[in-house]
Amino acid sequence: MTDTANTGVRARLDDHRLPDPVPAGEYEGCPVTGVLRRVGDKWALLLVTLLGQRPYRFNELHRAVDGISQRMLTRTLRTLESDGLVDREVLPTSPPSVEYRLTPLGVSLLEPLAVLAGWALDHHAEIVAARRRPV
Amino acid sequence: MTDTANTGVRARLDDHRLPDPVPAGEYEGCPVTGVLRRVGDKWALLLVTLLGQRPYRFNELHRAVDGISQRMLTRTLRTLESDGLVDREVLPTSPPSVEYRLTPLGVSLLEPLAVLAGWALDHHAEIVAARRRPV
DNA sequence: CAGCATCCCGAGTGATACTG
DNA sequence: CAGTATCACTCGGGATGCTG
Numbered sequence: 001m002t003d004t005a006n007t008g009v010r011a012r013l014d015d016h017r018l019p020d021p022v023p024a025g026e027y028e029g030c031p032v033t034g035v036l037r038r039v040g041d042k043w044a045l046l047l048v049t050l051l052g053q054r055p056y057r058f059n060e061l062h063r064a065v066d067g068i069s070q071r072m073l074t075r076t077l078r079t080l081e082s083d084g085l086v087d088r089e090v091l092p093t094s095p096p097s098v099e100y101r102l103t104p105l106g107v108s109l110l111e112p113l114a115v116l117a118g119w120a121l122d123h124h125a126e127i128v129a130a131r132r133r134p135v
Numbered sequence: 136m137t138d139t140a141n142t143g144v145r146a147r148l149d150d151h152r153l154p155d156p157v158p159a160g161e162y163e164g165c166p167v168t169g170v171l172r173r174v175g176d177k178w179a180l181l182l183v184t185l186l187g188q189r190p191y192r193f194n195e196l197h198r199a200v201d202g203i204s205q206r207m208l209t210r211t212l213r214t215l216e217s218d219g220l221v222d223r224e225v226l227p228t229s230p231p232s233v234e235y236r237l238t239p240l241g242v243s244l245l246e247p248l249a250v251l252a253g254w255a256l257d258h259h260a261e262i263v264a265a266r267r268r269p270v
Numbered sequence: 271c272a273g274c275a276t277c278c279c280g281a282g283t284g285a286t287a288c289t290g
Numbered sequence: 291c292a293g294t295a296t297c298a299c300t301c302g303g304g305a306t307g308c309t310g
Binding site for chain 4: 062071074093096097098
């Protein structure tokens, strides 16, 4: 592998769009797996939860999450947008600001997510305990 | 990067334990994220779903999933066992056979999972449609 | 049968610097 | 402010071969 070899290169020179539009995989076979992979994303769920409360601007999200890099914030938002979960709106202000909000589809995800989050909060102590006792 | 440079070397020579006991990360900060990462595992959820129906033996699982490697099957089962979701029982037969079954904790996960799976089945068509329309 | 040991590749992710 | 371009590094995950 040479250093110049770009991973997952787009090779669209004249149409310089996003460098890497969507991070993760296809919805091959089972659609449930595809959704779960999305949900299992390190940041995706956190962003969805945040946006479930109110719209956020880019740097507002960047500050709110605190630990995420600009790159991953952009990529995750782009993925969520591409999946139709998040809507991106560019406001015509003098310093351009962008607002992100959940789509109806994104809102509909909040409820199943809450169920799983409830389970996690309810049982994570048991999981941690299980991990601490080797066999 | 030279070819001899090993990625993520273990460097524990005298204590040759498992090469990589648990694949994924810690439960830092939010326990929900940790659980979601587990759930987002490529195979973990599939195995939990399978084991939710009845106990399976190792190669039985290997055949049932079909596409998983021995290594990932072992690793995923070990992780699930380590998290207290799956129980591993070695049967004292002449060719040693091992049975895997869900623990009560694992069974309790089936319901939240079903909710999420239901959402996925219900909306994955919208997601696919959203991905096909660029902006 | 049920694993464990290695090698290897690509995806995911962070850090940093630059731009409209 | 809201990104984009690179570089570098780790880790998930597949292939293959060996063992008790």
